């Protein structure tokens with residue numbers, strides 16, 4: 069059996085679904101990020117990377133040799149790593165695992181050692197509200213958190229600040245405190261409230277915010293600083309009892325290693341569709357386990373990326389919780405025939421039961437909507453003096 073062909077579909081809202089075909093008539097699916105693609109006529113950088121990796125290393129090869137093909141795609145690319153290369157590898161890797169599971173007649177997690185848990189816990193996002201769109205941002209966040217709890221979720225996550233000065237005022241810190249306090253009051257102590265600073269804080273403000281918000285006992289604080297300042301995480305971790313989480317902008321074991329060695333992180337958050345696929349993310353999870361760190365995979369994209377994450381969550385003993393944006397989203401479910409897969413019970417999803425990734429993609433629908441312009445605007449966020457800040 070060998071890989072004969074592929075198709076990379078660009079579908080709304082801005083997702084890419086990869087289909088691999090084999091000589092014995094099987095198909096495997098994966099999801100590829102659209103990284104590095106701004107509005108305009110150009111194609112996502114990841115599309116070119118997928119084309120080149122498949123032609124150079126995968127077409128004509130035996131798809132069951134996942135580790136070999138992964139190593140070929142990674143090591144043979146002399147200038148390796150980063151968001152584009154590792155997202156392209158990730159989508160291909162997921163499709164290879166889908167093929168392997170279908171050939172074996174087993175869900176992928178069975179091939180990773182079998183399920184370490186019966187179901188996977190999810191969290192829901194509370195949107196960031198600002199005084200520009202609602203009269204009372206804290207009350208709006210609290211209302212939204214209450215709705216998620218009513219729907220059965222036991223954990224919510226919010227970004228408590230929409231941008232900070234390098235050193236900001238007590239008022240800015242107070243605003244964040246008001247929002248997080250309102251959410252904590254609304255949901256009570258039985259519900260987890262996770263925070264995401266989204267890399268918007270300097271290391272100084274990250275310490276100040278974390279120590280201020282500690283009284284609400286957040287589940288974790290995500291990206292207290294941007295990844296290039298992860299060197300500051302040990303100091304931030306020393307300053308607060310809030311568990312430190314990061315990793316959606318890290319793409320390989322080697323980038324997590326120094327954080328684990330420095331005891332700077334409690335929760336690693338690689339993205340399966342961004343960090344080399346199921347193969348690499350499971351290795352990151354295993355490495356984290358040896359440092360008593362949990363894994364909470366990042367996943368703000370489509371249903372194929374989510375289902376790939378569920379297999380890692382199922383197999384990894386240290387999986388804490390799963391991010392997702394597609395549960396309950398009809399536009400996302402139009403691509404999925406067996407959408408019962410994404411119906412949570414008490415904020416948990418059952419493990420996929422069908423062979424491979426376990427998702428039946430509605431290919432007619434995918435074809436019908438393919439060809440979408442996936443470009444998106446990513447204009448700079450500004451500080452008060454007009455300089456560029458994080459957003």
Ligand SMILES: [Mg+2]
Nearest residue numbers: 264266290316
């Ligand atoms: Mg994040």
